[in-house]
Every structure is written in structure tokens, then in C-alpha cells.
Amino acid sequence: MKKPYEHDWLGDEVRVGRTGLWIALVVFLLFLVVPAASLLVPSLRPTTNAVPTSSRKERLTAWERSAKTLPLLEQWRRSDQARVTADLGTGNAKVFVGEAGWLYYRPDLDALTGKGPDHVEPASVAREKTATVWQPPLPVIHDFAAQLASRHIRLVFVPVPTKPMVCREGLGLDAGVSVPPAWARVATHLAAAGIGFVDLFPVIEARRTDHERFLKQDTHWSPGTMEDSAVAVAAAVSPRAVLSVSRYKPVLRRGSGDLVGMLDLEGRAKRVFSEEEVTLKRLSNPPAGDRSEVVLLGDSFVNVFEDPALGFGEEGEVAIGAGFASHFAAALGRPVQTIAINGGGATAVREAFAMLPADRLAEVKTVVWVISARDVLLPEIPARRARIEWRTVALPKTETSSIVAPAGTATEVVGMLVERSQIGDPSQTPYAEAVFSAIFKSEDGAEHLVFFWGFRKRLLEPAAALEPNRRYRLRVRPFDENTAAVRSTRLDDFFRPDLVPVFAESFEPIP
Numbered sequence: 001m002k003k004p005y006e007h008d009w010l011g012d013e014v015r016v017g018r019t020g021l022w023i024a025l026v027v028f029l030l031f032l033v034v035p036a037a038s039l040l041v042p043s044l045r046p047t048t049n050a051v052p053t054s055s056r057k058e059r060l061t062a063w064e065r066s067a068k069t070l071p072l073l074e075q076w077r078r079s080d081q082a083r084v085t086a087d088l089g090t091g092n093a094k095v096f097v098g099e100a101g102w103l104y105y106r107p108d109l110d111a112l113t114g115k116g117p118d119h120v121e122p123a124s125v126a127r128e129k130t131a132t133v134w135q136p137p138l139p140v141i142h143d144f145a146a147q148l149a150s151r152h153i154r155l156v157f158v159p160v161p162t163k164p165m166v167c168r169e170g171l172g173l174d175a176g177v178s179v180p181p182a183w184a185r186v187a188t189h190l191a192a193a194g195i196g197f198v199d200l201f202p203v204i205e206a207r208r209t210d211h212e213r214f215l216k217q218d219t220h221w222s223p224g225t226m227e228d229s230a231v232a233v234a235a236a237v238s239p240r241a242v243l244s245v246s247r248y249k250p251v252l253r254r255g256s257g258d259l260v261g262m263l264d265l266e267g268r269a270k271r272v273f274s275e276e277e278v279t280l281k282r283l284s285n286p287p288a289g290d291r292s293e294v295v296l297l298g299d300s301f302v303n304v305f306e307d308p309a310l311g312f313g314e315e316g317e318v319a320i321g322a323g324f325a326s327h328f329a330a331a332l333g334r335p336v337q338t339i340a341i342n343g344g345g346a347t348a349v350r351e352a353f354a355m356l357p358a359d360r361l362a363e364v365k366t367v368v369w370v371i372s373a374r375d376v377l378l379p380e381i382p383a384r385r386a387r388i389e390w391r392t393v394a395l396p397k398t399e400t401s402s403i404v405a406p407a408g409t410a411t412e413v414v415g416m417l418v419e420r421s422q423i424g425d426p427s428q429t430p431y432a433e434a435v436f437s438a439i440f441k442s443e444d445g446a447e448h449l450v451f452f453w454g455f456r457k458r459l460l461e462p463a464a465a466l467e468p469n470r471r472y473r474l475r476v477r478p479f480d481e482n483t484a485a486v487r488s489t490r491l492d493d494f495f496r497p498d499l500v501p502v503f504a505e506s507f508e509p510i511p
Contacts, residue, residue: 082265086272094262094430101273102170102210103259105219105430107386108162111377116182119379132389134380137346138189140390141376144350145195147395154366156196158233159186159373160301163219166201167210177205182377198236203228217273218257218311219372219430220304223280227327234331237294237366241332248281251322255311261458264427278312280305286326292335293365296325297353299345300431302338302370307487309433309456310342324370336368342431343387343489345371350393355497358396387429396497410505413448413474415440421493423464426455433457434489437501438466440474449499451479452507454491463507471510476502 016024084090091097096104117137145155166177179201190197204225207213213225221229234241254275265272296302304310306323329336341348353367375388383389420438436454441447452463466472479501480486 078265081263082272085263085265092263094428095259098170099172100170101216102167103217103257103263104164104170105162105259105262105374107378107382107388108164108219108374110382110386111162111374112164112178112180114182114377114382115379116180116185117377117379118182118185121380132391134384135390135392136380137376137390138186140392141190141195142193143392145193148367149194151361151364151395153364154196156198156233156237156366156368157190158198158200158229158368158370159376160221160229160370161201161204162372162374163214165373166204167214169210170216175210177201180373180377183373186376196236198233200229200232203232215257215276215278217260217276218304219259220257220301220310223278223305223322226301226305226324227281230324230327231331233368233370234328237368238332247284248321249284251280251282253278253280253305253312258311258430258432261311261432262430264458278305280312280322281327283321283326283330286321287329287333287335290337291360291363292337293363294332294334294336294368295353295364295366296328296336296338296340296368296370297345297349298324298338298340298370299349299372299375300340300342301345301372302340303342303487307342307484309431309484309488328368340487341490342433342487343429345369346375346388347391347393348490348492351492351495351497354393354395355500361395387424391495393495394497410475410477411502413440413442413450413476413502414471414510415442415448415474416471417466417468418447419468419494420466421491423454423460423491426458426460429458429489431489433484434491435485435503436463436491437494439494439496440472447496447499448476449494449496449501450474450476451485451490451492451501451503453485463504466507472507473510474504475506476504479503 081092085097089097091103091106094106096106096109098104121134141157145157148155161177164171164178165180168178169175187197187199204213204221207222207225207228212222214221231241254277256273256275260273300307300310302324304323305312306321306326325336325338325340339349339352341352344352349369374386375383378386378388418439418441421436423434423436426432426434433456434454435451438450438452439447440450452466453461454464455461482503485503
């Protein structure tokens with residue numbers, strides 16, 4: 001006798017015929033074959049600006065770098081990103097798409113809502129593995145100020161509020177400013193250490209609308225906010241500052257913001273976002289000088305309207321006179337030496353300052369440090385993900401070594417690549433260009449600190465494939481002669497104040 005429900009499952013059985021199995025197999029094979037086949041189509045290959053290769057090994061290495069990008073899948077990904085951004089208002093891991101087309105950098109949001117820089121992460125085996133010990137920002141700032149004070153140099157610290165702190169309407173919030181809870185703790189710490197501190201919140205709040213305060217599709221401030229801030233900082237540095245800028249030429253600039261670049265839409269960006277238009281006040285004759293008593297340290301907030309790599313400078317050249325450094329010097333009424341590195345406001349600018357010759361450091365009376373408040377307010381984990389790292393930098397007691405390449409000349413260096421800095425994924429960085437450092441040792445035992453282009457326009461440069469323990473012939477010049485490289489994000493895992501940095505114009509491996 002049949003038991004209840006004994007064979008009822010047979011009625012639910014689903015059988016796939018031969019045709020269905022063949023279709024599934026073909027689809028599976030397409031997923032395997034199509035990405036590899038796309039590498040054979042030149043129009044789908046990423047642009048690498050590769051130099052000619054002479055050896056089979058070099059050609060294979062270049063092909064492997066190209067293969068890792070899976071061009072066809074990258075095209076599909078960008079197409080999907082453009083579609084979901086345009087139709088659903090969805091960003092990605094780096095960019096939050098707000099209302100009415102406002103874009104926000106996610107680490108900026110973390111800095112506004114996070115636990116603050118004094119938060120200590122608990123020990124956990126699940127923590128991301130890191131090669132360096134985390135140093136919170138406030139003790140590092142205090143140490144730098146103390147070193148300057150021992151040399152009778154005054155520090156004026158200027159953290160720039162980020163877009164979510166002062167442009168709230170795109171987040172669906174009431175207009176106004178939002179001061180992070182950690183901000184008061186930072187200000188109290190700086191005051192207790194006797195560090196000069198310029199609060200730009202009142203300056204930015206005085207500009208009535210969000211459009212007047214920050215660029216809509218960029219992480220940076222508007223030209224008007226930058227100009228007002230330059231005057232405010234000049235007033236804090238010197239009560240005798242001129243505080244007025246009268247001679248300038250209006251310059252119209254158009255560009256897509258850096259946040260559009262971080263969405264990585266490529267050619268589809270213009271179909272989703274219109275270019276922003278800004279009017280810059282380009283000063284006719286801004287005071288400048290490398291021997292000034294005032295040194296300005298800064299990040300991309302200083303460079304944004306002068307560096308073409310950031311989207312609103314003059315293509316192919318640096319538009320000196322339109323950015324923060326020029327307006328600050330004009331308001332101050334005297335020359336200012338500027339050291340500004342995109343993405344390097346926390347550590348790289350202090351390292352560059354420490355590498356100035358001892359006689360030059362003796363001339364400095366005031367250091368003005370302009371830095372994104374994001375770098376100061378983020379706790380460890382989101383700061384590391386945003387590639388922000390604070391390191392203690394010791395100012396030298398003696399002069400650095402002699403320059404490898406005399407000013408204005410190129411020099412050949414032949415040596416073994418001992419070690420190099422890591423580059424990472426260009427699509428995951430907030431900046432489109434970066435240089436990286438490498439240590440070479442020549443046959444006479446001399447060491448050289450050499451910088452190369454790591455990536456430009458978010459595409460890896462040929463130097464990204466340099467291999468340690470291999471000999472190269474380099475053609476180098478003093479690093480500070482390459483203005484674009486000096487301003488770019490600096491991926492430098494070494495701090496070698498004993499070596500004067502040079503930049504490699506070209507390189508070739510030696511068999």
C-alpha cells in the first residue's frame with residue numbers, strides 16, 4: 001500500500017533537456033572566452049602610453065599588465081555605473097550622489113560623522129593588515145609645532161572644512177554648516193599646545209549659498225571661498241597684511257570635478273554630468289619667492305585652481321596667480337614659498353619642508369599649514385582607506401647631501417633598484433596623477449632617491465613595472481624642476497632627508 005506523500009516529490013522534479021544544457025554551456029564559455037578575446041581588439045585595450053619594448057620579457061610584462069585590466073569587462077562596468085548614476089542616483093565606494101546633482105567624497109562624510117581622530121581601534125584578528133604603526137594626527141601636529149618653535153618658527157594651522165560640513169542641501173538637510181563634534185577637541189588641543197589656529201567656518205558660513213561655498217561636483221572650495229579664506233589666513237598671520245587684491249584678470253574655466261573622475265565613467269561622464277564653469281581672479285603679478293620668511297604648506301586645496309591635473313587649471317601649464325598661494329601672498333603683501341602636494345597634506349609636505357637646506361630653514365619665520373579637515377578628523381581605519389598617513393618627521397640638524405643632478409641639467413645614473421614604493425590601484429585614489437619613489441644604488445655604493453610617474457589620468461605609466469634587484473640606466477633632473485610632479489600625489493614609503501630627490505625623465509633596463 002502506498003504511504004502518504006511517498007512519491008510526491010517526483011511531481012516537483014525539473015528536468016533540463018539537451019538544448020538547455022548546451023545553452024548553459026555556451027553562456028559559461030562566453031564568460032571565460034570573451035574577456036580574454038577582447039584583449040585582441042585594439043580599441044578595447046586601455047591606453048598605457050607604453051614605451052617601445054625590445055625584449056620578449058618586456059613585451060610579455062606589458063601584455064600581462066594590459067590583461068589584468070580585462071578591458072571589455074571594464075567597459076561594461078563603466079556603462080553600468082553611468083546607467084545607475086544617471087537613472088538611480090547611485091555612486092560607488094568613493095562617491096556619494098546627493099540631491100540635485102551634488103557629489104560628495106565618502107571619506108569627507110566619514111570625517112563629519114565618525115568617531116574622531118583620538119578614537120583608538122580595539123585589537124582584533126579581523127583588522128586589516130598594515131605594514132606601519134598608526135600615528136594619530138594631533139600628537140604629530142604637536143611634535144611638528146614643537147620642532148618649529150625650537151627654531152623660533154611660528155606655526156599657523158589651517159584645517160579647511162570639507163564639503164559635507166558646509167554644503168548640506170545636497171544631503172537633504174537644512175542649509176547651514178555642521179561643525180563635527182571632534183572639531184572642538186581639535187581646537188582645544190591646538191590652543192593648549194600654543195599652536196596658531198585659523199577657524200574657517202565663519203568665513204565659509206558668511207557665503208550664503210552652498211553654490212557659493214564649494215564646487216558642486218568636486219571636493220574643493222569655490223574660487224570665492226578660496227579667495228576669502230586666503231585673506232582671512234593672511235590677517236591671522238600678520239595684522240599688517242594688505243588684505244585686498246585689486247589687480248587681477250577674470251579667467252573663465254570649465255571642467256569636470258574630481259568626484260566625477262572618481263566615478264570612473266570615462267567618456268560617459270559628459271552624458272551624465274555637465275561641466276562646471278568657474279571664474280577665477282588671476283593676479284597680474286603675485287608676489288613669490290623661494291627665500292621668503294613665510295612658507296606655505298598645503299594640499300590640493302592650495303593647488304586646485306593652478307594645477308591643470310585637478311581640472312580647473314590651464315591645460316598644459318600651471319596657472320600661477322589664480323590659486324590660494326597667489327591670493328594669500330597678495331593679501332599678505334609679501335612673497336611666500338609654497339610647498340603643496342596633492343593628497344600629501346598630512347606627511348609629504350612636512351617631509352619636503354624638512355629636506356630644505358639648513359641655511360634655508362634658518363631664514364623661515366612662519367609656517368602656514370593648510371590641510372583638509374578630513375585628514376585631521378578621520379580615525380585610523382577610514383584614514384588608511386583614504387590613503388592618509390601621519391608620520392613623525394624630524395627636521396634635520398645638518399644640511400642634506402649634494403644634489404645628484406645640477407640645476408638645469410640632466411644626469412645619467414646607472415644603478416640597481418634596491419626598493420620601491422607601492423602604487424596601488426589608480427582607480428581607487430582621489431587623484432588622477434601620482435609619482436612614486438625608488439631607491440637605487442650605483443656601483444660606487446652611492447644611493448639615489450628617484451621619483452617616477454606612477455600613473456597619470458588614472459592609467460599606469462611604464463615605470464610602474466620597475467623590478468627590484470634589476471639594473472637600470474636613468475636620465476634624471478632635480479625633482480623640484482618638474483612642477484607637475486612636485487604638485488602631484490607623492491607615494492613615498494621612505495623618508496630619506498639625507499638624499500636629495502631627483503626625477504627620472506627616462507629609464508631603460510640593462511641586460
